[in-house]
Amino acid sequence: MASGITRLAGKVAIVTGSAQGIGRAIALRLAEEGARVAICDIQEDGAARTAAEITAAGGVARAVVLDVTSLPSALAAVQAVERDLGAIGILVNNAGWDKLEPFIESTPETWDRVIAINYRGILNCCKAAAPKMIAHGQGKIVSIASDAGRVGSLGEAVYAGCKGAIIAFSKTLARELARNNINVNVVCPGPTQTALLQSAMEGRPKVLEAMTRGIPMRRLGKPEDLAGAVAFFVSGDADYATGQVISVSGGLTMVG
Ligand SMILES: NC(=O)c1ccc[n+]([C@@H]2O[C@H](COP(=O)([O-])OP(=O)(O)OC[C@H]3O[C@@H](n4cnc5c(N)ncnc54)[C@H](O)[C@@H]3O)[C@@H](O)[C@H]2O)c1
Numbered sequence: 210m211a212s213g214i215t216r217l218a219g220k221v222a223i224v225t226g227s228a229q230g231i232g233r234a235i236a237l238r239l240a241e242e243g244a245r246v247a248i249c250d251i252q253e254d255g256a257a258r259t260a261a262e263i264t265a266a267g268g269v270a271r272a273v274v275l276d277v278t279s280l281p282s283a284l285a286a287v288q289a290v291e292r293d294l295g296a297i298g299i300l301v302n303n304a305g306w307d308k309l310e311p312f313i314e315s316t317p318e319t320w321d322r323v324i325a326i327n328y329r330g331i332l333n334c335c336k337a338a339a340p341k342m343i344a345h346g347q348g349k350i351v352s353i354a355s356d357a358g359r360v361g362s363l364g365e366a367v368y369a370g371c372k373g374a375i376i377a378f379s380k381t382l383a384r385e386l387a388r389n390n391i392n393v394n395v396v397c398p399g400p401t402q403t404a405l406l407q408s409a410m411e412g413r414p415k416v417l418e419a420m421t422r423g424i425p426m427r428r429l430g431k432p433e434d435l436a437g438a439v440a441f442f443v444s445g446d447a448d449y450a451t452g453q454v455i456s457v458s459g460g461l462t463m464v465g
Contacts, residue, residue: 222245228256271294400429
């Protein structure tokens with residue numbers, strides 16, 4: 210395996226939204242480090258492609274269709290993963306979606322969709338997976354928020370609200386589940402080269418240029434840039450870290 214680290218050997222991980230983008234990179238990295246990975250996504254074909262990539266590299270993965278906006282879907286996915294791969298030890302809440310527009314032009318229909326995927330989706334997956342982790346006596350939960358949830362972001366008011374909510378929810382869940390040996394942490398990407406960023410920036414090349422200039426490291430993130438921070442938080446190396454938030458965004462957001 211490329212990283213040569215096998216600190217996740219024997220672990221079973223769910224990564225939501227891992228058909229593409231950041232979730233795909235996280236799934237590949239966790240598999241590289243020895244985890245058996247469930248590629249959970251609403252896109253069946255994309256999930257199957259990521260799972261096939263992992264299998265071709267010598268890892269173990271299963272594609273599982275999951276709509277994070279539905280609690281029954283999350284419960285069914287967790288059941289399928291435990292049946293096919295074993296006891297769940299890791300949940301990475303990564304699935305997300307956004308539509309860039311000023312708040313005053315946005316509609317309640319769009320708010321509902323943004324909230325359902327970005328916030329309720331995480332509640333559903335935690336509700337489905339955490340009781341299993343409690344029963345197994347350990348667990349690691351990492352949610353992908355965004356720098357937008359820490360400092361705000363133009364044109365992303367409702368999305369940023371959801372990402373801020375993920376941070377507050379995760380800190381509270383971290384307090385509630387600490388006694389169960391379950392760690393809950395948050396990783397915040399900045400602008401990262403994925404389909405989501407591409408669609409948000411469609412026809413706005415100047416905004417993208419200005420955004421890149423504002424990053425101290427002077428480049429956009431790559432999906433792989435996020436994978437190491439997630440792998441750390443779900444590993445034994447982070448056993449004593451919980452309720453923490455880290456930005457992986459080239460220095461864009463520095464919060465004390
Ligand atoms: N790309 C960025 O610039 C950026 C910046 C900050 C935060 N993020 C966050 O990173 C995470 C990954 O984003 P990305 O850029 O890789 O996006 P992406 O659009 O490339 O991938 C998102 C994945 O989530 C899946 N998904 C969407 N709705 C779903 C649902 N209801 N159920 C299950 N899966 C669903 C999609 O099918 C897709 O595979 C998201 O939470 C996003 O908010 C991204």
